[in-house]
Amino acid sequence: MTVFKALVIDAYRELSAAKLFWLTLGLSALVVVVYGSIGFNAEGMTILFGLFDIESEYIRDGSPWARGLYLGIYSNFLVTIWLAWVASVLALISTCSIFPNFVSEGAIELTLSKPITRLSLFLIKYLVSMLFVMLQVSIFCFGIFLCVGLRLGEWNWMILAGIPIVTLFYSYLFAVTVFVGMITKSGIAALLVTGVFWMTLFSVSLSEGILTTIVTSQEVQADRFQEGIEKQQSQLDEIILKSPEDFRIETRQARIDKLNLDNKDAIELLGKIKPWQTGIAWTLTLLPKTAQTIGLLERWLSTDDGFDIAAIMQGDMRELEEIEEFEPTSHNALRRETNRRVQDDYEDRSLWYIVGTSVLFECLILGFASMIFCRRDF
């Protein structure tokens, strides 16, 4: 315990000695203050403590839309953009040199000569090195928790789920930083390789998203064509039954033939794209799922009757759709159905798939890094 405490205190001292730590904390505080400056009244919403007023029929004090918007800003913008991008980049810059410094000549000898196993030393150092992110995110999330409580009167503890989620997300990247830092003993190299790795993850995730959307879209089209064929065929059968010489038979048959052709094209295209989508989905399965890990917060914060700002941005107007009738084969209807299926697919992905496989990858990388640390002569 004495050793663990010593390493925790040392990690805090190391971080607090870095100007970037305080800069990031200051920026986080500013973001929280700006978030807290958003308020709601009977007429609509106010920004910057009433400096700007936006009148709205829907988004006003006490409305579910106001609640959805306020929580949506947190889960979709503050966490996704601020914590998962800007603050994480700053954190990586701040922490990329921790392990290279730790194993540098002149520093490591003394630490290794202490009565603690190399593996314990490595793992404790890894955990306490994430103190930067844990502290930053904790302060940020508590700030947001207070803002939501004071503005909406809702003390939503799920907001604090952002702390483990963002820390977990960061740990996927930090494992790579540590691994590269252990091999190269260079903070810059560790940062660069982590950056490339992050971009690779982003690209794989984006490609998987795009391909899944295309595949789903083709499946929806094929389903719709099949439905159309069946509908036309039954109408044709009725017409033939009534009058085999009916003039509509030819046009109906032509329509069925056209639908069959379109259906065949859609299935052919699906057959071509599906293997790629399967391949990239498997690749993503093996890699850490950064975007989906962050997406967990939105999933946990959203409620069935809530206002889903992300869904609105994606054009998924579920509420409106139930009110209005749409032509099922229209472009908009196909897009909405595709979005709905894709969204359902993502929401059906289990915690094990998102976090479990990502943590497995992290453990693998850490295993290699710790093996190097334990076996190396310094």
Added chain:
Amino acid sequence: MSAINLKDVYKTYRGGVHALRGVSLDVHDGEIFGLLGPNGAGKSTLVKVMMTVIHATRASGTVLGLPIGHAEGLKHIGYLPEHHRFPEYLTGTQVLHYYAALSGVERTTRKKRAVTLLGRLGLEDWGKKRINTYSKGMLQRLGIAQALMNNPKLLVLDEPTDGVDPLGRREIRDLLSELKDEGHAIFLNSHLLSELEMVCDRVAIMVKGKVTMQGTIEGLTCDSKRIEVEIDGEPPEWAQTLFDKVQGRTLTKLGDDIVAVQPLLDRLRAEQFTIRSMKPVRESLEDLFMRAVDYIDNPGSHGGAA
């Protein structure tokens, strides 16, 4: 009991570089033991093997009666590495606390020892200052204080006076003598032969990964004891046979038997030679060192025994 008892320590680096070729060492309790050798002899590698910083290819023996690298043993060793680098964001006191905590020393004990040791090493006014304001000599003294924080039974110091001014060196020598009197065994790795000569009870000389000589300085140099007589004028013919060596006007008789030289002096005087000086001479540690190095390079020449 031996503080350090190493047998057949081998270390071969990747690429086939043999850093240690079967080193055997014995450091007794309560003594100051000096390890010396030229650059690249494997001294630091040996120290790092003892401190588990480097894995030996093959090794047996004990440190403080326990196998090399045993946690319980490491708990009672104080270590000052060569070219150590403490985290610059820490103050002197924080450095002492941090490394002592890694050794498992409790907070209350750390607090007391930190104050005592900073005072003992002349850093009492610097404890609260960040170490990036310290001079090299001060860092070295802080390093020694750090090595003493766990009140070690064995102190392993790698070049402890590196960067320290003459006054500081003297203080460190005095401190080492005090620590020895307090019962600590001290293993000293240094290339400053004169310093080792002044404080060490026993020494070992390492050359090319092997210990070529080991023992007390007195014991290692006893074969080199001689009496040198300096006279005026050309030495007589008979001096070539009765003295062991004649070089210029210096006549050398091996051994330290001063009585045996008296008849030779009488004869010189009788032949009207003026005796300018007569002194018993013993090989210096530097001479011994050079002889050990030379022995490895030319094994057939002279001297040298492990």
